[in-house]
Structure formats: C-alpha cells, structure tokens
Amino acid sequence: MLISLCQTLLVYVPLLWFVTDGMPDPAQRDSLIRQEASRQTGGRVILTAAEQKLDSYLHRLKEQEMSAAPFPPAIHFFKAKPLIQTSSVFKLLQKMPKGAALHIHSSSLVSAEWLVKNVTYRPHCYICFTWDNSVRFLFSDRQPFPRWDCFYWQLLQTLRAKMGDLVAFDNSLMQRLTLFTEDPDGEYPSQDVVWEKFEKAFIAAAGLITHAPVLRDYYYKGLDELHHDNVLYLELRSGLSRTYELDGTIHDKVWALKTFQEVTKKFTGDHPDFLGARIIISVHRALTVSEVKAAIKEAIQLQKDFPDVVAGFDMVGREDSGGTLWFFREALSLPAELGVTLPYFFHAGETDDDGSNVDQNILDALLFNTTRIGHGFALAHHPLAKELSRKRNVAVELCPISNQVLKLVSDLRNHPAAVLMSEGHPMVISSDDPSLFGTTGLSYDFYQAFVGIGGLKANLGTLKELAVNSIRSELINFISFMSMFSCSVLTETLNTPHITLRIHFY
Ligand SMILES: [Zn+2]
Numbered sequence: 001m002l003i004s005l006c007q008t009l010l011v012y013v014p015l016l017w018f019v020t021d022g023m024p025d026p027a028q029r030d031s032l033i034r035q036e037a038s039r040q041t042g043g044r045v046i047l048t049a050a051e052q053k054l055d056s057y058l059h060r061l062k063e064q065e066m067s068a069a070p071f072p073p074a075i076h077f078f079k080a081k082p083l084i085q086t087s088s089v090f091k092l093l094q095k096m097p098k099g100a101a102l103h104i105h106s107s108s109l110v111s112a113e114w115l116v117k118n119v120t121y122r123p124h125c126y127i128c129f130t131w132d133n134s135v136r137f138l139f140s141d142r143q144p145f146p147r148w149d150c151f152y153w154q155l156l157q158t159l160r161a162k163m164g165d166l167v168a169f170d171n172s173l174m175q176r177l178t179l180f181t182e183d184p185d186g187e188y189p190s191q192d193v194v195w196e197k198f199e200k201a202f203i204a205a206a207g208l209i210t211h212a213p214v215l216r217d218y219y220y221k222g223l224d225e226l227h228h229d230n231v232l233y234l235e236l237r238s239g240l241s242r243t244y245e246l247d248g249t250i251h252d253k254v255w256a257l258k259t260f261q262e263v264t265k266k267f268t269g270d271h272p273d274f275l276g277a278r279i280i281i282s283v284h285r286a287l288t289v290s291e292v293k294a295a296i297k298e299a300i301q302l303q304k305d306f307p308d309v310v311a312g313f314d315m316v317g318r319e320d321s322g323g324t325l326w327f328f329r330e331a332l333s334l335p336a337e338l339g340v341t342l343p344y345f346f347h348a349g350e351t352d353d354d355g356s357n358v359d360q361n362i363l364d365a366l367l368f369n370t371t372r373i374g375h376g377f378a379l380a381h382h383p384l385a386k387e388l389s390r391k392r393n394v395a396v397e398l399c400p401i402s403n404q405v406l407k408l409v410s411d412l413r414n415h416p417a418a419v420l421m422s423e424g425h426p427m428v429i430s431s432d433d434p435s436l437f438g439t440t441g442l443s444y445d446f447y448q449a450f451v452g453i454g455g456l457k458a459n460l461g462t463l464k465e466l467a468v469n470s471i472r473s474e475l476i477n478f479i480s481f482m483s484m485f486s487c488s489v490l491t492e493t494l495n496t497p498h499i500t501l502r503i504h505f506y
Pocket residue numbers: 103105347374432
C-alpha cells in the first residue's frame with residue numbers, strides 16, 4: 001500500500017508541478033510533449049543522423065497521405081488496398097526489414113492466386129460445387145466417391161477444357177478462397193456473416209493444401225512470400241491436419257512436422273538471410289475439454305520430439321462462439337501438473353463483447369502464463385491485465401486488417417491499439433490470415449498500424465521497435481546471426497545511398 005502510494009506520488013507530483021495559473025510556460029509545455037512522446041512505441045529509440053533525415057522524410061510523406069481523401073486506414077481494406085499500393089509510405093515499408101511474422105495461420109499462409117493458378121492446374125485435381133455456393137477440391141488417381149457434402153466431382157482439367165472464359169472461372173475460384181468482395185459492407189452486414197464466409201473459405205482450401213506434394217510447395221511458397229516482403233522468421237499456427245497422397249494414403253502429424261522441418265531447412269539453405277520457422281500447434285476452441293486435454297498431451301510429446309520445430313500451443317477459432325480459456329482450465333493446467341513446459345500463445349480478447357466471459361480470456365491467458373497475446377483487441381479495457389502483460393513483457397500480436405475485415409473496428413484510427421501504442425505497450429505486427437484478406441507479407445498490416453493506428457506521431461523509432469520486438473522475445477538463440485544483420489533500404493527512393501536503416505539488437 002505504502003509502495004503504491006509512493007509510486008503514485010513519484011509519477012503525478014512532478015506533473016502537478018507544471019500546473020500553474022495563467023499562461024502555461026512554453027518550455028515546460030514542450031518538455032511535457034517530449035515526455036509523453038517518449039512513452040509511445042519507439043519513443044525511446046535513438047535515431048542516427050541519417051535515420052533522423054529519413055524520419056523527417058517519412059513524416060512529410062505521412063502528412064501528405066493523412067490529409068488526402070479517402071484516407072486508406074479509415075475505409076475498408078478491400079477498398080483501401082489499391083490506394084495503399086500506390087502509397088509512398090507503403091513502398092518504403094515494403095523495403096523495410098520487418099523482423100518476424102508471429103501470428104499467421106497455416107491454412108491462409110499462401111495467396112489464393114497461387115492456389116488457383118498453380119495448384120488447381122496440377123493433374124488429378126477434382127472439384128465439386130456445393131449447395132451453399134462453396135467448393136471442395138480433391139487430388140485423386142481415380143474418380144472420387146460422392147460424399148455427404150459433395151455429390152459430383154469433376155476433373156478440373158476436363159472442366160476447364162469446356163470453359164470459354166478461363167480468367168473469369170479462375171477469378172470465381174479465387175473469390176471462394178478469400179473474403180474479398182467489392183461490397184464488403186453490403187455483403188458482410190455482421191460479424192456472424194463474415195465469420196461464416198471465413199470458415200467456408202478455410203474448408204474450401206483444405207483439399208488443396210492437405211495434399212502431401214502440395215503441402216511441401218505450399219510451405220516453401222509461404223516462406224518465399226514472407227521473405228520477399230523482408231520478413232526474417234515465421235511462427236505458424238497450425239493444427240497439423242492429416243495430409244493425403246494421390247492413392248488415398250494418409251499421413252499423420254509427425255509427417256507434417258517433418259515436412260515442415262525439411263522445407264524450412266531447404267528454404268534457409270536457399271536463403272541464408274532467412275532465420276527459420278516454427279509451429280504453434282493449434283486446436284479449435286469448439287472441441288470438448290477432454291479432446292483439448294488429449295491434444296495438449298500430444299503437443300507435449302511432439303514438442304519433446306521436435307524441439308526445434310514446435311514453439312508451443314494455442315486455441316483457435318472465433319472466440320465469441322467457442323469455449324473460453326477458463327472453460328478449458330482443467331486441460332490447460334495439464335503441463336504444469338505433469339511438471340513439463342508447453343509455452344502458450346493464446347488468442348485472447350479478439351472480441352468487442354465487453355464484460356462477457358469471453359472478454360475474460362485476456363486475464364486468463366496471462367494467468368496461464370501465455371508468451372504472447374493473439375490480437376488483444378480487448379486489452380485496453382482491462383487495466384490490470386494490461387499492467388500484468390506490460391510487466392511480464394507479454395507482447396500483443398496486433399493484426400489490424402484482420403480486426404477490420406472481421407468487423408471489430410471499421411476506421412482503424414479508432415482501433416484500441418492506438419492507446420497501447422501511445423503507452424509503448426509491448427507489441428508486434430502480424431497478418432493473421434493473409435490469403436483470406438488478400439495481403440502478402442506484413443507490409444499492409446505495418447502500413448495500417450504505422451499510418452492509421454499510430455497516426456502522425458508514430459515515427460521511424462516506432463517502426464524499429466516494432467520490428468525488434470518481434471525478434472527480441474522469440475529469437476534469443478539467433479542473436480549471433482542477428483548481430484550481422486543490417487538492411488540497406490530506402491536508398492533508391494531517397495536517392496541518398498549512404499542512408500541505411502539498421503536494426504540493432506540488444
Ligand atoms: Zn489468429
């Protein structure tokens with residue numbers, strides 16, 4: 001009690017000192033503005049002279065973009081995307097080293113365009129159109145049997161041979177694998193409607209991705225898309241679905257992990273500047289407590305067998321309609337009871353249902369010692385949880401485009417992470433389900449966080465801290481590699497070849 005009183009006095013008394021009658025002292029006012037700015041994400045990052053020059057340039061670009069109409073972060077991403085693509089700030093962000101992608105789901109890692117234009121053109125690919133305007137795919141060396149959801153399978157090669165307009169056909173397939181629409185507000189009037197389409201798109205893609213030969217290429221392509229966007233490391237949430245061969249042979253989770261391990265090794269061999277990738281084993285929150293218990297037991301074993309591949313465990317699916325973390329408390333306590341460590345990376349607070357049981361996931365995630373918080377959209381409403389996560393340096397995985405498309409917020413300037421950023425709360429930026437939202441890499445989400453959520457006050461220091469945050473916590477083992485890392489970016493644009501954006505690692 002005495003300690004907290006002292007702390008309060010220490011924080012507030014110096015501030016009250018400034019409050020006087022009459023005209024405030026301009027020097028004191030400037031000092032307060034500087035103090036406040038120093039608290040934001042990146043507020044204490046010291047920029048070199050060259051970086052300060054770059055920062056001023058970025059600031060001018062931001063001012064121009066923020067005064068133009070329409071302002072991309074204020075409108076739906078599906079309408080904003082072409083505007084962002086022409087943005088000078090975005091083009092700089094693309095060139096920037098962005099650290100690690102720590103919140104991406106395996107079923108939506110690779111662009112739908114690649115799935116349609118590459119994977120569906122492979123031999124033995126069958127398609128079936130379902131009654132609810134979705135599709136299923138299946139690779140098979142013979143005509144597939146009818147299933148409850150799919151009565152009539154057609155060989156895509158044969159179907160395409162009969163088609164007049166292949167471009168339109170391929171576009172229609174892509175639309176079924178993403179959430180994209182030209183009228184997002186009309187087509188998705190509520191969270192329920194957009195989540196329904198979201199789940200459908202996942203199911204539609206499953207038959208393509210879980211075909212064993214495709215999965216290898218899929219992982220490689222996913223790493224390639226991230227690397228192309230200057231991302232250095234990936235932690236992928238995956239349920240390790242069973243995969244199948246052309247003759248119907250089924251592979252288990254061990255096979256999926258081995259494949260991921262092999263592909264990652266090959267990719268880092270081909271691209272030595274890419275640091276690696278790990279899996280966060282994920283199960284759906286629609287499961288029962290005993291099913292989750294079994295999944296956790298299995299995850300403990302898999303982590304023991306693949307310590308370099310398995311990072312930990314998470315529960316996925318829509319929080320508002322699935323079991324809460326407290327509902328699964330018996331299962332989630334299992335590692336501690338067994339005396340083993342299974343790091344948790346919980347989705348928590350991906351909700352605007354303030355005060356509900358689901359809303360308590362934020363606190364429960366921290367009580368179960370989560371390593372990071374997926375989304376944490378609700379965190380700003382939980383002062384105690386916010387304090388806890390800050391003290392323990394539990395970073396929020398901010399996925400702005402996901403939150404907007406899934407209808408938690410429409411104008412990203414109103415995203416609650418604006419408060420977290422202004423307080424310098426530990427945070428990383430990620431893309432959640434890039435293929436479903438029509439993004440690749442992290443640059444689009446960085447743009448929305450940097451320009452929309454961070455506003456004019458977010459600066460080059462903010463970008464550096466966001467990138468460093470993503471690697472500092474999870475890649476401690478890679479520090480020796482990282483000390484060698486620097487990236488010369490923005491030189492062409494600025495036409496000042498001596499300017500580099502260098503990230504220092506502590
Ligand atoms: Zn997610």
